[in-house]
Amino acid sequence: MRLRNVPGSRDYIKECDYAVNEPESLKGIWRSSFKKSDDSELHIEIGCGKGRFIHDLAALNPDICYVGIEKFSSVLIRALQKAELLYPENLLFIRFDAEHISDIFDEGEVNRIYLNFSDPWPKDRHAKRRLTSSQFLKRYDPILSKNGQIIFKTDNRDLFDFSLEQANESGWNIVAKTYDLHSSELNAGNIMTEYEERFSSQGVPICEMIIER
Numbered sequence: 491m492r493l494r495n496v497p498g499s500r501d502y503i504k505e506c507d508y509a510v511n512e513p514e515s516l517k518g519i520w521r522s523s524f525k526k527s528d529d530s531e532l533h534i535e536i537g538c539g540k541g542r543f544i545h546d547l548a549a550l551n552p553d554i555c556y557v558g559i560e561k562f563s564s565v566l567i568r569a570l571q572k573a574e575l576l577y578p579e580n581l582l583f584i585r586f587d588a589e590h591i592s593d594i595f596d597e598g599e600v601n602r603i604y605l606n607f608s609d610p611w612p613k614d615r616h617a618k619r620r621l622t623s624s625q626f627l628k629r630y631d632p633i634l635s636k637n638g639q640i641i642f643k644t645d646n647r648d649l650f651d652f653s654l655e656q657a658n659e660s661g662w663n664i665v666a667k668t669y670d671l672h673s674s675e676l677n678a679g680n681i682m683t684e685y686e687e688r689f690s691s692q693g694v695p696i697c698e699m700i701i702e703r
Contacts, residue, residue, distance in 0.1 A: 491550070494526070496563070496564040496567055499564050499566075502567050503566060503567065503570065503585055505575075506570045506573075506583075508570050508573040508574065508581065508582055508583055509566075509570055509583050509585070510557075510583070511521070511584060512625060513584045513593075513594040514591070514593055514594055515539075516581040517593070517594055517595060517596050517599075518596035518599060520532055520555065520557065520595070520599060521555055523555075524555045524579070524580055524582070526553075526580075526631065528599075529601070530553060530554065530555055531552075531554045531555065531601040531613055532555045532556075532557070532599060532600050532657045533547070533554055533555070533557075533600070533602040533603075533604065534556070534557045534558070534559060534595075534600055534602070534603055534620065535547075535556070535557075535558050535559065535604040535605075535606065536588045536603060536604070536605055536608075537559070537560065537561070537605065537606065537608050537609075537621065538558030538559060538560045538566075538569060539560060539565055539568075539569070539683070539684070539685075539691050540565060540568040540569050540572070540574075540684065541558055541566075541569025541570075541572055541573070541583070542570075542682075542683060542684050543569065543604070543681055543682075543683040544556050544558045544575055544581065544604070545569070545572055545573070545576065545581065546570065546681050547681055548578045548580050548581040549578065550574075550681075552579070552580055553580075554580060556581045556582070557579055557581075557584060557587060558581065558582070558583045559577075559586050559591075560583065560584075560585060560586075560589050560642045561588070562585075562687070563585050563588065563655070564702075566585050569583055570583055577677075588621065588626070588629070589626075591629050591630065591633060591649060592629055592632060593649070597632050598632075598633070598634065598635045598636065598638075599633055600633045600634055600635065600638060601634075601635050601637075601638050601639075602638060602639050602640075602641065603630055603634065603638070603639070603640045603641070603651050604637065604640075604641050604642075604645070605621050605641070605683040606622075606641065606642075606644075606685070607643060607644055607645065607686065608620065608621040608642075608644065608649070608676040609685060610644075610646045610648070610649040612648070613653040613691075620649065620652065620653075621655055622642055622649070622652070622653035622656055623652075624660045624696045627640075627656060627657065627662060628660070629632070630691075631703065634702075634703065637702065638702065638703075639665065639700055639701065640662075640700070640701050640702070641698065641699075641700050642698065642699050642700075642701075643671065643686065643696055643698045644696070644697050645686075645689040645694050645696055645697070646697075647669070647697065650669070650697035650699070653699060654667065654699060657699070657701045660677070661703075662701040662702065662703060663701060663702050663703065664699060664700070664701050665700040665701060665702055666696075666699070666700045667698065668697065668698050668699075669695060670696070670697075671693075671695070671696050671697065671698045672690055672696060673695075674698075676700075679683075685688070
């Protein structure tokens with residue numbers, strides 16, 4: 491799907507207090523940006539879109555630091571506009587390509603990574619671009635803490651099966667998985683994204699996997 495350009499979105503991001511425009515400068519010291527102790531957990535969402543999911547998480551867990559990462563400024567601006575209405579104290583955003591994730595987070599700095607309804611990149615030649623590919627799992631590995639986890643949700647069964655295979659082949663431990671999240675015990679405490687609400691209302695089952703090293 492082609493994204494509509496939003497005029498002035500990049501300028502808006504540069505001026506917004508909830509946007510970090512030089513994330514490399516915070517590598518290893520992200521918690522200080524939230525004025526949190528080193529014991530506070532740091533959770534990130536890669537591909538946060540308009541930010542509904544991570545905004546809801548941040549509101550429910552004020553002691554956890556959250557960073558939403560989105561590649562497209564035309565989408566990220568919506569998450570930032572919401573932040574400027576809600577004034578969250580534990581949430582920041584970055585316009586950034588996750589391919590270079592190790593440039594902005596230090597070794598063991600992140601406790602949890604959320605991947606929600608990521609682009610499936612359906613053509614085989616684009617498999618390495620999928621956020622659950624072995625190439626990306628290798629990028630996540632060093633920034634995760636010792637007991638860090640990746641939680642992945644999707645409506646795309648082919649992408650989910652691919653993700654399970656990649657996790658197994660890359661030596662990750664699949665802690666839990668389900669092909670129908672909303673009918674499983676994993677649904678307890680589940681926060682829905684905009685896509686998730688739309689698909690589930692149409693009767694489309696949601697898949698989820700939780701993996702760790």
